[in-house]
Amino acid sequence: MRLNVPVLDAAELAAVAEVLESGYLTQGARTRQFEAEIAAVTGARHAQAVSSATTGLHLALVGLGVRPGDEVVIPGFSFPATANAVVQQGAIPVFVDIRRDTFNLDPTHLEVAITERTRAIMPVHAFGLCADMDPINEIARRHGLPVLEDAACALGGVYRGRAAGSLGTAGVFSFHPRKIITTAEGGMITTDDDALAERIAVLRAHGAVRGELFMEFVDAGFNYRLSDVHAAIGLAQVQKLAAILDGRRRAAASLTARLADIPGVHTPSAPDGVEHTYQSYVVLLDDDIDRDAVIRAMRDRDVETTLGTYGMHLQPYFRERFGIPDSALPETTHAHHQALTLPLYPQLTDDDLDVVARALRESVATSTRETA
Numbered sequence: 001m002r003l004n005v006p007v008l009d010a011a012e013l014a015a016v017a018e019v020l021e022s023g024y025l026t027q028g029a030r031t032r033q034f035e036a037e038i039a040a041v042t043g044a045r046h047a048q049a050v051s052s053a054t055t056g057l058h059l060a061l062v063g064l065g066v067r068p069g070d071e072v073v074i075p076g077f078s079f080p081a082t083a084n085a086v087v088q089q090g091a092i093p094v095f096v097d098i099r100r101d102t103f104n105l106d107p108t109h110l111e112v113a114i115t116e117r118t119r120a121i122m123p124v125h126a127f128g129l130c131a132d133m134d135p136i137n138e139i140a141r142r143h144g145l146p147v148l149e150d151a152a153c154a155l156g157g158v159y160r161g162r163a164a165g166s167l168g169t170a171g172v173f174s175f176h177p178r179k180i181i182t183t184a185e186g187g188m189i190t191t192d193d194d195a196l197a198e199r200i201a202v203l204r205a206h207g208a209v210r211g212e213l214f215m216e217f218v219d220a221g222f223n224y225r226l227s228d229v230h231a232a233i234g235l236a237q238v239q240k241l242a243a244i245l246d247g248r249r250r251a252a253a254s255l256t257a258r259l260a261d262i263p264g265v266h267t268p269s270a271p272d273g274v275e276h277t278y279q280s281y282v283v284l285l286d287d288d289i290d291r292d293a294v295i296r297a298m299r300d301r302d303v304e305t306t307l308g309t310y311g312m313h314l315q316p317y318f319r320e321r322f323g324i325p326d327s328a329l330p331e332t333t334h335a336h337h338q339a340l341t342l343p344l345y346p347q348l349t350d351d352d353l354d355v356v357a358r359a360l361r362e363s364v365a366t367s368t369r370e371t372a
């Protein structure tokens with residue numbers, strides 16, 4: 001059983017064929033329609049399609065005025081693209097520890113991470129659960145800093161009545177096949193800030209603005225556009241968004257009920273007022289369970305699992321460059337070693353979920369660490 005299977009059918013095939021037959025392939029009408037759909041879903045004034053969440057994060061950081069040598073505060077526990085986007089701008093990622101119960105940035109550790117070189121705060125909505133944005137926004141406001149949501153996994157997530165992507169100065173979604181909806185590769189930047197949206201529009205397409213006859217290059221921009229081929233897939237996908245979210249939430253509730261009595265396995269949940277997308281269903285295992293042995297035992301039972309996500313300070317590039325000790329990020333380090341992602345997608349049947357639960361129960365039972 002695979003970890004994730006995108007929900008694709010004849011609608012995406014027809015949408016792609018239509019674009020190919022039109023002969024207009026790059027950013028155009030389909031992209032504009034897709035952007036309008038995501039703006040409607042998130043309630044943001046502007047939604048701008050990009051080639052991935054990684055390029056979207058980079059572009060948003062540039063648009064927000066982050067420059068080489070600046071610091072950007074991010075949680076320690078994320079897919080390393082979060083930190084890579086900061087490094088690509090020549091800036092320094094400053095890692096903050098997470099909360100054990102949500103895997104999200106712990107706001108009680110945020111303020112001490114802010115220095116005079118801090119230019120932005122970038123919370124991640126881990127696995128589709130919105131970070132605790134009220135205290136984060138309050139600290140950011142006090143320090144005059146913009147907040148960029150890494151909402152890669154959180155399309156359809158809700159925090160206290162407001163949609164992910166509309167909770168900070170700007171937000172960025174991913175449409176990689178493991179995300180809520182997919183365009184194969186792709187992303188979207190959302191913001192209510194007109195001036196930021198304008199800068200992003202120019203920088204996204206070579207730094208060019210249209211003159212009467214020719215383009216004029218007013219900045220050394222990027223080519224981070226999404227093609228209409230990809231946008232057409234996204235348009236077909238966004239029609240399924242409500243059903244996909246509903247399916248993921250139902251499957252998550254069913255799986256949680258099946259795992260409830262497995263000793264040492266802590267299932268995910270959402271704080272009051274927060275709606276999880278369950279882009280990934282991630283459990284935390286007690287320390288006496290060898291997570292990597294569980295992954296191997298699950299594989300032997302034909303069930304694909306993986307780690308939760310990465311303690312970025314443990315990855316070779318960040319370890320060698322910044323040398324952050326595990327003791328500075330204890331919860332991040334713990335989650336890196338003990339979190340486990342299980343298969344979860346709307347197409348899973350009750351029988352499939354029984355298979356996952358049984359495989360986990362058996363795998364945990366045979367993966368106990370020798371204790372001294």
Ligand SMILES: Cc1ncc(COP(=O)(O)O)c(C=O)c1O
Binds near residue numbers: 052078153173186
């Ligand atoms: C939290 C987070 N941020 C950023 C990314 C990068 O997304 P993309 O693959 O669209 O560049 C991912 C992808 O896995 C992610 O999980």
